[in-house]
Amino acid sequence: MRRFAQLYDALDATTSTNAKVAAMQSYFAEAPPADAAWALFFLTGRRLKRLIAPRLLAVWGCERAQVPGWMAEECFSLVGDLAETVALMMDTARTERRAHAEPPSLASLIEGTLLPLREADEDEKRRVVMTLWDSLERREMYLLAKLLTGEMRVGVSETLGIRALAQHAGLPPATVAHRLMGSWEPSAASFAALVRPGVSDADVSRPYPFFLASPLEEEPEALGDRAGWLAEWKWDGIRAQIVRRGGGAFLWSRGEELITDRFTDLSGVWAALPEGTVLDGEVLAFSGDAPMPFSVLQRRIGRQKLTPRILEEAPAAFMAYDVLEHEGRDDRELPLRERRALLERLVAGRSSRLLLSGSVEAASWEELSVLRRGSRERGVEGLMLKRWDSPYRVGRPRGDWWKWKIDPYSIDAVLVYAQPGHGRRATLMTDLTFAVWSAGELVPVAKAYSGLTDEEIDELDRWIRQNTIERFGPVRAVKPVHVFELHFEGIAESSRHKSGIAVRFPRISRWRTDKTPEQADTIESLRALIKSAGREGRDRG
Amino acid sequence: MIVDSPQGLFCPGGPFHLDPLGPVQRAVITHAHGDHARAGNAAILCTPQTAALVKRRLGEGTVIEILEYGERRRIGEVTVSLHPAGHMLGSAQVRIEGPAGVWVLSGDYKREPDPTCAPFEPLRCDVFVTEASYALPIFRWDSAASVAAEIASWWQGNARKASLLFCYALGKAQRLLAELARVTERPVFVHGAVEPFAEIYRAAGVRMLPTRLIGEERSFAGELVLAPITARGTPWMKRFRAFESGFASGLLRIRGTRRRRGFDRGFVISDHADWPGVLKTIRETGAQRVLAMHGHRDALVRWLREAGVDAAPIGLAAPPLDPEGD
Ligand SMILES: [Zn+2]
Numbered sequence: 048m049r050r051f052a053q054l055y056d057a058l059d060a061t062t063s064t065n066a067k068v069a070a071m072q073s074y075f076a077e078a079p080p081a082d083a084a085w086a087l088f089f090l091t092g093r094r095l096k097r098l099i100a101p102r103l104l105a106v107w108g109c110e111r112a113q114v115p116g117w118m119a120e121e122c123f124s125l126v127g128d129l130a131e132t133v134a135l136m137m138d139t140a141r142t143e144r145r146a147h148a149e150p151p152s153l154a155s156l157i158e159g160t161l162l163p164l165r166e167a168d169e170d171e172k173r174r175v176v177m178t179l180w181d182s183l184e185r186r187e188m189y190l191l192a193k194l195l196t197g198e199m200r201v202g203v204s205e206t207l208g209i210r211a212l213a214q215h216a217g218l219p220p221a222t223v224a225h226r227l228m229g230s231w232e233p234s235a236a237s238f239a240a241l242v243r244p245g246v247s248d249a250d251v252s253r254p255y256p257f258f259l260a261s262p263l264e265e266e267p268e269a270l271g272d273r274a275g276w277l278a279e280w281k282w283d284g285i286r287a288q289i290v291r292r293g294g295g296a297f298l299w300s301r302g303e304e305l306i307t308d309r310f311t312d313l314s315g316v317w318a319a320l321p322e323g324t325v326l327d328g329e330v331l332a333f334s335g336d337a338p339m340p341f342s343v344l345q346r347r348i349g350r351q352k353l354t355p356r357i358l359e360e361a362p363a364a365f366m367a368y369d370v371l372e373h374e375g376r377d378d379r380e381l382p383l384r385e386r387r388a389l390l391e392r393l394v395a396g397r398s399s400r401l402l403l404s405g406s407v408e409a410a411s412w413e414e415l416s417v418l419r420r421g422s423r424e425r426g427v428e429g430l431m432l433k434r435w436d437s438p439y440r441v442g443r444p445r446g447d448w449w450k451w452k453i454d455p456y457s458i459d460a461v462l463v464y465a466q467p468g469h470g471r472r473a474t475l476m477t478d479l480t481f482a483v484w485s486a487g488e489l490v491p492v493a494k495a496y497s498g499l500t501d502e503e504i505d506e507l508d509r510w511i512r513q514n515t516i517e518r519f520g521p522v523r524a525v526k527p528v529h530v531f532e533l534h535f536e537g538i539a540e541s542s543r544h545k546s547g548i549a550v551r552f553p554r555i556s557r558w559r560t561d562k563t564p565e566q567a568d569t570i571e572s573l574r575a576l577i578k579s580a581g582r583e584g585r586d587r588g
Numbered sequence: 589m590i591v592d593s594p595q596g597l598f599c600p601g602g603p604f605h606l607d608p609l610g611p612v613q614r615a616v617i618t619h620a621h622g623d624h625a626r627a628g629n630a631a632i633l634c635t636p637q638t639a640a641l642v643k644r645r646l647g648e649g650t651v652i653e654i655l656e657y658g659e660r661r662r663i664g665e666v667t668v669s670l671h672p673a674g675h676m677l678g679s680a681q682v683r684i685e686g687p688a689g690v691w692v693l694s695g696d697y698k699r700e701p702d703p704t705c706a707p708f709e710p711l712r713c714d715v716f717v718t719e720a721s722y723a724l725p726i727f728r729w730d731s732a733a734s735v736a737a738e739i740a741s742w743w744q745g746n747a748r749k750a751s752l753l754f755c756y757a758l759g760k761a762q763r764l765l766a767e768l769a770r771v772t773e774r775p776v777f778v779h780g781a782v783e784p785f786a787e788i789y790r791a792a793g794v795r796m797l798p799t800r801l802i803g804e805e806r807s808f809a810g811e812l813v814l815a816p817i818t819a820r821g822t823p824w825m826k827r828f829r830a831f832e833s834g835f836a837s838g839l840l841r842i843r844g845t846r847r848r849r850g851f852d853r854g855f856v857i858s859d860h861a862d863w864p865g866v867l868k869t870i871r872e873t874g875a876q877r878v879l880a881m882h883g884h885r886d887a888l889v890r891w892l893r894e895a896g897v898d899a900a901p902i903g904l905a906a907p908p909l910d911p912e913g914d
């Protein structure tokens with residue numbers, strides 16, 4: 048764990064990408080594989096679930112450091128991070144400095160001590176934490192606090208972590224990224240498998256890393272000749288890959304979740320696809336010849352059981368837009384033009400639930416802009432622009448795939464306050480306030496009234512009434528548990544808001560039941576949106 | 589024997605002010621930092637080392653009466669002596685003996701060893717007036733030697749860039765030069781605000797790394813440069829094409845400080861007493877009453893009272909935590 052703490056500090060201590068990669072690379076070279084596996088887990092943005100509420104950890108820290116609660120509050124208001132406050136208090140209270148004591152290794156700490164705490168009661172957790180504190184130095188206590196509260200974040204992007212591991216293993220980053228896809232679990236063996244030589248992989252179920260589009264920040268004219276680009280509608284569903292190999296079929300979401308069983312009504316699609324095929328596309332609820340709103344699909348995902356009624360209400364379809372593997376061959380390096388031709392042949396006439404994401408025909412960028420304005424009526428989010436000459440890349444490199452959305456901004460925020468709405472909704476809690484993270488605290492950033500279905504409104508209303516933690520007049524503070532994706536038209540600095548940020552026309556886009564509050568956005572990510580807002584604002588349709 | 593006045597702490601038995609906020613007739617000065625030694629006083633009393641630094645800062649015209657550490661001087665109805673505070677060269681605690689017993693004003697102080705000044709001398713007293721710049725139970729300093737090693741390795745790692753280390757020009761800069769002299773012999777480039785004080789430190793016998801005043805050099809690749817924070821963002825910075833910036837201060841104990849202030853690196857080193865230092869010092873004075881000033885004085889006072897110590901705040905309402913010369 049000491050080595051990992053050193054890596055954490057080294058990453059924190061530099062803003063240079065090369066220095067970060069070098070630090071990770073030498074860590075991978077030196078650390079035992081079991082530790083390296085867990086380090087990689089965090090370096091690629093994976094998280095452990097919260098084991099202990101930060102408040103409880105603070106109470107124990109106060110007790111051990113013999114600091115009264117009010118004093119801890121005083122310290123917290125200066126530090127702004129509860130885990131760090133606890134670590135600093137503990138470090139200050141130590142009677143002797145014993146940096147020489149050997150802390151547990153990262154893997155044995157997590158696997159041997161922390162994960163078993165999931166089953167433990169509060170007394171047991173307390174006993175274990177107190178014992179651990181004795182053997183750790185300051186930054187290790189800080190990391191422990193972050194691990195316990197599920198807030199362990201390392202200052203690198205997943206792409207950078209993968210690049211470092213690829214350099215360490217002497218492999219192309221795409222190979223490492225591919226091996227990390229799907230249900231990768233950290234262990235010495237799985238780490239060894241990641242870095243083993245050779246680029247062909249045996250695991251039949253594994254999808255390819257997704258190629259992600261970047262938001263278009265200029266007028267499309269800047270992309271050059273219209274003829275060089277494929278335009279498609281931007282579908283509002285679940286991005287997914289169908290992997291048809293080894294006699295089986297696997298449907299992977301972009302979140303690297305295997306969702307094959309959630310879409311039994313697509314079984315005809317994979318049955319119809321030839322062996323050795325991988326398609327990239329979007330799972331949609333699709334009725335007649337039009338996509339249904341995302342909320343319909345989401346309601347279906349939320350159900351434990353797929354009843355015939357649900358299948359009828361929200362019939363799924365796979366909207367294919369790329370082919371990554373054909374006849375068992377990795378075709379990602381082919382130019383889009385060729386992959387497209389292949390895709391058209393593969394998809395045609397196979398199944399009524401397998402659709403081709405068609406090319407949006409428009410001779411000029413101007414004509415395309417006109418079509419884009421009709422996005423909302425079509426139930427799509429705007430347009431995708433893909434360079435005809437481009438290979439299928441890994442991650443989010445800029446330049447070949449652009450999303451040209453009508454509602455350009457989107458954040459994940461936590462519901463913190465609710466109050467009754469007006470008019471028809473006066474009896475229901477529909478006036479909602481959402482917050483994002485700032486230095487370990489949730490700061491309100493937006494109010495939104497619309498976007499949920501009536502069913503969701505009823506469900507949320509019940510939940511709010513049962514989970515109110517404080518009341519100020521009609522306003523209820525609720526447990527910060529639920530995450531919602533908000534879309535909005537604009538974002539700017541504002542001195543009138545506590546967060547320093549104002550968003551324009553926020554709407555609730557979806558209830559992210561798949562996300563924990565820790566996964567909500569931070570004030571920093573909102574500031575980054577402001578930075579690009581000046582440029583992006585112009586192409587709002 | 590020490591009371592608040594519009595011009596800061598005041599000893600009516602003298603009468604004289606202590607580190608006054610504005611011009612007064614007679615002042616006792618604990619040390620040469622700007623928030624303690626201000627211009628415009630008719631006469632000041634301080635240690636010889638402080639006198640040299642104050643003359644440099646405020647000009648030769650200042651009327652200065654010198655008092656060596658431990659030397660006693662009768663002023664009015666009290667007897668005053670100055671004792672090492674361990675904060676910086678010449679820094680002193682003020683001991684005042686009079687009809688109301690023995691009072692000690694700590695001035696700025698720290699308990700960690702510092703090669704640039706005499707170590708803090710614990711004094712028994714009835715009333716102890718302590719600074720509280722870092723008096724919260726999250727502040728505890730690592731050894732300066734380990735911080736110097738961190739700085740040295742950062743410097744060494746920046747072979748193709750300048751290592752631009754910001755710190756207070758008086759006190760912290762010289763302490764860093766002295767601490768670094770234990771791990772290297774390489775010369776250090778310094779901003780014009782640092783060098784004159786370094787000369788005075790050298791004259792006082794402090795061993796430090798050789799310094800070079802920044803002049804017309806074109807390249808600072810691989811060099812360490814010490815500069816005051818006030819130089820940040822000024823045209824003076826234009827000469828550095830490739831650099832990493834560091835900041836040396838006790839405030840860096842809090843991780844977010846570095847990011848909030850936009851430095852690449854933070855080094856936690858302070859010339860003020862940390863939490864264990866403040867508590868230990870209060871204990872050692874044996875004082876029945878403690879008065880706290882600066883920084884987190886209100887938190888310290890409440891904590892002491894809850895521990896059964898007679899305590900109260902004194903001086904200005906706590907200024908924001910960014911003590912000069914920290
Ligand atoms: Zn001061």
Ligand SMILES: [Zn+2]
Pocket residue numbers: 619621624675696912913914
């Ligand atoms: Zn000072």
